[in-house]
Amino acid sequence: MDPMTIALISVAFLFAFIILGVHVGVALASISAISIWAMTGKATVAVNLLQTTAYSAVMDYVFAVIPLFVLMGLFSTLSGATKELFGTAQFFLGRIKGGIGIATVIANAIFAAITGVSVASAAVFSKIAYPEMERLQYDRKFSMGIIAGSAILGMLIPPSILMIVYGVLTEQSIGKLFMAGFIPGIVTALVISLGIRTMIFFKPRLGGVTAEFKPFTFRTMVSETATSWAIIALIILVLGGIWGGLFTPTEAGAVGAAGAFILVVVKRQFNLRNIWNVLLDGGQTTASIFMLLICAQMYSRMLTISGLASKISQWATTLPVAPVFIILGFILVFLLLGCIIDSVSIMLLTIPIMHPVIEKLGYDPIWFAIVAIISIEIGLLTPPFGMVVFSMKSALGGKTTIEEIFQGSFPFLLMLGISLAIIMAFPILSTWLPSLM
Amino acid sequence: MQAIAESSPVKLLHGLMAILNAVGTAWIAIITVLISCDILGRVLFNSPIFGVPEFVKVSVVGIVWLQMSHTLKIGGHIRTDVILDRLPPRGRASIDLIASILGAFVFGLLVYAGWDNMIEAWRIGEFEGEHPARIPTYPIRSIVLLGAALTSFQFILLGWQSIRKFFWRAEKEDC
Numbered sequence: 001m002d003p004m005t006i007a008l009i010s011v012a013f014l015f016a017f018i019i020l021g022v023h024v025g026v027a028l029a030s031i032s033a034i035s036i037w038a039m040t041g042k043a044t045v046a047v048n049l050l051q052t053t054a055y056s057a058v059m060d061y062v063f064a065v066i067p068l069f070v071l072m073g074l075f076s077t078l079s080g081a082t083k084e085l086f087g088t089a090q091f092f093l094g095r096i097k098g099g100i101g102i103a104t105v106i107a108n109a110i111f112a113a114i115t116g117v118s119v120a121s122a123a124v125f126s127k128i129a130y131p132e133m134e135r136l137q138y139d140r141k142f143s144m145g146i147i148a149g150s151a152i153l154g155m156l157i158p159p160s161i162l163m164i165v166y167g168v169l170t171e172q173s174i175g176k177l178f179m180a181g182f183i184p185g186i187v188t189a190l191v192i193s194l195g196i197r198t199m200i201f202f203k204p205r206l207g208g209v210t211a212e213f214k215p216f217t218f219r220t221m222v223s224e225t226a227t228s229w230a231i232i233a234l235i236i237l238v239l240g241g242i243w244g245g246l247f248t249p250t251e252a253g254a255v256g257a258a259g260a261f262i263l264v265v266v267k268r269q270f271n272l273r274n275i276w277n278v279l280l281d282g283g284q285t286t287a288s289i290f291m292l293l294i295c296a297q298m299y300s301r302m303l304t305i306s307g308l309a310s311k312i313s314q315w316a317t318t319l320p321v322a323p324v325f326i327i328l329g330f331i332l333v334f335l336l337l338g339c340i341i342d343s344v345s346i347m348l349l350t351i352p353i354m355h356p357v358i359e360k361l362g363y364d365p366i367w368f369a370i371v372a373i374i375s376i377e378i379g380l381l382t383p384p385f386g387m388v389v390f391s392m393k394s395a396l397g398g399k400t401t402i403e404e405i406f407q408g409s410f411p412f413l414l415m416l417g418i419s420l421a422i423i424m425a426f427p428i429l430s431t432w433l434p435s436l437m
Numbered sequence: 438m439q440a441i442a443e444s445s446p447v448k449l450l451h452g453l454m455a456i457l458n459a460v461g462t463a464w465i466a467i468i469t470v471l472i473s474c475d476i477l478g479r480v481l482f483n484s485p486i487f488g489v490p491e492f493v494k495v496s497v498v499g500i501v502w503l504q505m506s507h508t509l510k511i512g513g514h515i516r517t518d519v520i521l522d523r524l525p526p527r528g529r530a531s532i533d534l535i536a537s538i539l540g541a542f543v544f545g546l547l548v549y550a551g552w553d554n555m556i557e558a559w560r561i562g563e564f565e566g567e568h569p570a571r572i573p574t575y576p577i578r579s580i581v582l583l584g585a586a587l588t589s590f591q592f593i594l595l596g597w598q599s600i601r602k603f604f605w606r607a608e609k610e611d612c
Contacts, residue, residue, distance in 0.1 A: 018516075018517060019517065019519070019520060020520055020521070020532050020535075021519075021520055021521035021536070022516065022532070022535065022536040022539060023516045023536055024515050024516060024517075025515070026514075026536060026539050026540040026543060027539070030540075030542060030543045033546070047546060047550040048550065050547050051550035051551040051554065054502075054547050054551065054581055054585065055551065055578060058497055058498055059494060059495065059497065059498045060497070061493055061494040061497075064468060064472075064494075064496070064497050067465045067468075067497075067500065068465070068468070071465060071466075071469065247476065250472065250493065251472055251475075254471075254472035254473050254476075255472075255473060257469045258469050258470070258473045261469075279459065279462040279463070279465075279466070280459075280462065282462055282465065283459075283461055283462040284504070284507075284508050284513040285513075286500070286501070286504060287461075287501060287504035287508035287513065287514075288508055288513050288515050290501040291505065291508070291514055291515075292515060294501075340519055342515055342517070344515070345515060345517075
């Protein structure tokens with residue numbers, strides 16, 4: 001059999017194994033090893049590949065960025081920053097109709113600048129924002145839709161695990177990818193906020209009642225802002241430091257983690273049990289991502305050896321359709337995969353094949369990263385198996401059903417679709433900030 | 438049957454996994470402090486700490502492999518349960534068994550493949566980086582193999598459990 005056929009068969013097996021429920025990393029590693037053995041006819045090549053990848057695939061300064069940003073997110077959550085952010089956003093936006101909904105979106109956007117995982121934000125905001133919206137008699141499905149829809153911001157606004165993974169796979173600068181997500185993140189937050197206002201305009205019943213707040217005076221404004229100044233200062237330091245070239249992303253992660261730890265101490269959340277839990281939690285998140293990264297490098301070596309990736313990109317450029325249809329095809333693949341597997345695995349499986357095509361067609365890989373992230377995240381919201389929806393269900397407990405959350409998030413899928421279209425149509429939104437670096 | 442998963446060598450190894458995980462995470466904390474001091478030194482006193490980037494680079498590998506086996510034990514490695522959750526217990530056990538065999542095979546192979554390189558690294562005192570920021574890498578190679586061996590062992594244990602579930606339908610979940 002020629003290498004190309006072997007590669008195609010192994011990709012098919014890979015998807016089958018992963019869908020059945022074999023650990024994604026194990027499926028990637030074992031199938032890559034076996035198919036390299038089959039292609040080269042030498043077992044030693046495959047065995048050597050395994051051991052060099054395990055040792056040297058992640059031996060790079062830039063990889064330290066993952067555990068550090070994970071730690072920063074966990075410490076910030078422990079310090080209670082999320083609740084404070086939501087409180088501040090509520091104070092400023094709560095008095096307009098639908099204001100708590102918009103406050104949820106804005107607090108989510110700011111929280112996204114601390115954490116890199118969107119499933120995490122859906123769970124956190126289900127616990128903080130949902131009870132508040134319930135109290136103000138918001139429509140149940142509407143409130144759940146707001147939380148699910150704005151969870152996408154977690155992956156879009158830097159730092160983001162998906163950007164790091166994309167950067168590693170395609171050898172793009174992680175700092176630039178971080179900055180690329182910033183404006184699209186704001187655009188998406190605006191689209192969702194406007195969407196909430198529009199829905200309430202046509203159906204005022206959705207928005208429940210408006211809460212009472214202390215009046216706007218200089219004093220109350222200062223005191224309300226003061227509760228969350230520390231976390232905002234930390235975000236500005238970390239992201240500003242990367243953008244201004246003061247820090248490498250790895251250094252920014254360390255500064256962020258250290259800063260968030262100080263916040264934990266200042267907010268009197270420091271005790272050994274809390275810290276121990278955060279450390280164990282961080283260890284688990286880090287190891288599971290790295291297992292995928294290591295094994296995915298074996299897979300992409302396998303694709304390179306087989307020549308499949310370059311063949312596909314040649315084939316794609318000769319297709320008699322406009323390049324934009326290829327991009328739309330890729331988006332469709334992301335949406336479909338988002339129904340079955342998690343976002344990091346989707347990136348690892350698809351980007352090694354798609355990236356050469358994108359480059360060959362002359363698209364900016366940084367722009368495509370943002371398009372890919374939004375599409376993958378939309379996939380995580382679509383039935384029948386949206387991951388974000390499942391994590392919300394477990395955070396809300398018996399209060400709701402999966403079907404209700406899916407129904408509630410449907411209008412938000414449309415809004416995210418609009419935002420995706422805007423970001424695709426205007427690449428400058430993604431490429432402007434990184435071009436200034 | 439219950440006895441195997443709870444026998445003392447297994448308990449001992451599980452204890453070792455938890456300790457290694459904690460060491461790995463403490464290592465991340467050390468890196469955080471080191472990098473922060475490096476930046477402070479650079480910005481305030483114009484004197485960065487020597488060798489921090491080299492140390493960080495090598496550390497990542499060590500940290501990951503220290504945490505690998507424990508993450509498997511607590512079910513932290515990423516897999517999809519879309520189909521798995523909808524299968525009858527026996528179907529589930531069969532897929533678990535396939536996953537465990539593949540896992541034990543891959544990680545076992547890793548130990549086998551890396552062994553000679555590790556011995557060689559110890560013999561020649563292999564290092565990464567230029568003098569004077571030379572970081573020895575033979576401990577890292579050993580950690581990789583230890584982590585892979587423990588992960589392979591944990592997969593074997595999981596495989597054994599799924600065989601038991603398939604035939605005897607265990608009443609109680611263990612490890």
